[in-house]
Amino acid sequence: MACHSIALASRKGGCGKSTLALNLAAGLARSEDVVLVDGDPQGTLCHWVDWASAHGLPEVMAAGGDPLEALCRASREHRRVVVDCPPSLDMAITGRILERVDVVLIPILPSPLDLWAGADTVAAVRHARKRNPGLRAWLLLNQMEPGSALSRAMVRALSSLEIPTLGCGVRRRAAYRTAAVEGMSVYQLGARGREAAREMDRISEEALQA
Numbered sequence: 001m002a003c004h005s006i007a008l009a010s011r012k013g014g015c016g017k018s019t020l021a022l023n024l025a026a027g028l029a030r031s032e033d034v035v036l037v038d039g040d041p042q043g044t045l046c047h048w049v050d051w052a053s054a055h056g057l058p059e060v061m062a063a064g065g066d067p068l069e070a071l072c073r074a075s076r077e078h079r080r081v082v083v084d085c086p087p088s089l090d091m092a093i094t095g096r097i098l099e100r101v102d103v104v105l106i107p108i109l110p111s112p113l114d115l116w117a118g119a120d121t122v123a124a125v126r127h128a129r130k131r132n133p134g135l136r137a138w139l140l141l142n143q144m145e146p147g148s149a150l151s152r153a154m155v156r157a158l159s160s161l162e163i164p165t166l167g168c169g170v171r172r173r174a175a176y177r178t179a180a181v182e183g184m185s186v187y188q189l190g191a192r193g194r195e196a197a198r199e200m201d202r203i204s205e206e207a208l209q210a
């Protein structure tokens with residue numbers, strides 16, 4: 001079966017790319033052959049999974065290597081690839097990754113500054129679609145506060161970004177930080193991670209539907 005690849009990308013640093021890449025991959029790995037490609041030159045996911053090797057997290061490629069090469073190899077050898085794109089400054093590499101994946105999720109924190117920064121990433125998607133016209137792209141709200149409705153101005157700003165927003169967002173939850181500190185994914189946290197794990201499952205389902 002063909003490989004399906006999914007990238008987490010944003011020009012904005014700290015919006016949750018690595019956290020979501022690892023936890024989405026961990027969820028998919030329960031039923032599929034998944035590999036993570038670490039596009040961060042600092043090797044965030046490689047470090048995470050190194051600590052966590054006892055906890056059944058997916059394999060990670062590109063520790064200090066070329067993420068594009070790792071993506072090509074992973075796509076040949078595995079059923080599913082999840083790519084954590086480099087932090088904000090490296091949009092050249094991110095752009096080339098977006099030319100090679102099926103789906104990109106763009107995490108956005110629900111604050112006006114982050115929404116405006118999202119526009120730059122949208123431009124990178126538009127550019128990548130010239131070479132990869134089938135690229136499916138979604139904005140993904142991360143660190144949403146329970147009970148706080150997005151202001152009308154923000155909903156308007158989101159809808160002006162020309163890329164649809166996934167129906168399910170990701171709440172701000174201690175479980176995501178706890179899992180990182182303990183070298184795990186939210187799936188390995190038992191009851192403490194249950195709601196976060198459900199959230200990851202819903203996102204995979206919605207974003208990866210054909």
Ligand SMILES: Nc1ncnc2c1ncn2[C@@H]1O[C@H](COP(=O)(O)OP(=O)(O)OP(=O)(O)O)[C@@H](O)[C@H]1O
Nearest residue numbers: 013014015016017018019087143171172173176177
């Ligand atoms: N939904 C969430 N709830 C609580 N904390 C979160 C959530 N998502 C991310 N975080 C925390 O926010 C911080 C930044 O997340 P992360 O490192 O995944 O962002 P990033 O986009 O990969 O950053 P960079 O651009 O530096 O690579 C981390 O401390 C992470 O634990």
Ligand SMILES: [Mg+2]
Nearest residue numbers: 017018040044
């Ligand atoms: Mg990161």
